[in-house]
Amino acid sequence: MDAVLVVKLSSFMKPTQLSGVFKDYQLRSTPVREEILEILIRKEMALSLADLKPHLSGASDRATVYRTLKTFLDKGIIHRVPDGGNTKYAVSGRSGLSTRDGHEHVHFKCAQCGLTRCLEGVRIPEVRLPEGYAPREANLLVEGLCQTCSRAVTTLAAV
């Protein structure tokens, strides 16, 4: 881990600009990497391998995808989003700050539609631990209904 480079990954970024990102991280620019990173950027949600697969253009091996994700993790391009099911992955914020950099945000999983999102604006509150515990990082997953699904419920109730 060396990347002090703060690269902004936004969904407004053109495919052409993406290959430049890899140079910054000293990674070779390959079709698989570009495709995976683009999917993770466009879909603004955390994706598991299974979620990712249908978006991948046919030919790319599972092992390669896993290796790609691991590489992105190592470089801090993406972060893990544990949501109870299989591990999901999301790009490390528009700010370019990974979880390890202390930018620890809350994750929200919708019980209805199943989508998991980074709530980048919501910090994990401090907790007071018993004597002797030395915390280093924290992960807070909130489950419930997302905006879309809770609106649906409200609308339904109003009818």
Added chain:
Amino acid sequence: MDAVLVVKLSSFMKPTQLSGVFKDYQLRSTPVREEILEILIRKEMALSLADLKPHLSGASDRATVYRTLKTFLDKGIIHRVPDGGNTKYAVSGRSGLSTRDGHEHVHFKCAQCGLTRCLEGVRIPEVRLPEGYAPREANLLVEGLCQTCSRAVTTLAAV
């Protein structure tokens, strides 16, 4: 889910008393169930199937163990403890309250020794979510050094 029965499961409970617990939950008392429950009670930490296995007296099928855990979950005897790795399980507090009952406590995973514990006294703080999100439950995992391991570090530094 029906159990309003609040059964206290403590590590001071004798094996004989355990079989009584099952009756309260309308479960048949079997060797496998008694053994698994006893292990979960004695070890005061969250255990995965892999953690559990070496403590089981030889003959008990993986499928049976999983089914037993699921049964215990359904009855609220134990709760899931997601700690990033495989799912772990821990008895639902001395108070007999499961996570679903609103007694949501923090879990701590030690980066050194790998043990994951329920911090039953530490509640998960409320978080203010963006408009529209309707939270139902929350899970907070803190990683760092546990009491034992952080003490070891301190001691080492003092030498």
Added chain:
DNA sequence: TTGTTTTTGCAACTGTGTTGCAAAAACAAA
């Protein structure tokens, strides 16, 4: 274009968690 280094695909493997089914065990009732 060439040579070096990295990445990919394939295959094989470990481990988790689930399910159908028939035999065995638990229990309630006689």
Added chain:
DNA sequence: TTTGTTTTTGCAACACAGTTGCAAAAACAA
């Protein structure tokens, strides 16, 4: 204690996650 019913267990098979060794292919720097 025996019997009959219901639940639990073990086995086998399965689907899927995630990892690794290795040789071929692709990326890149010179």
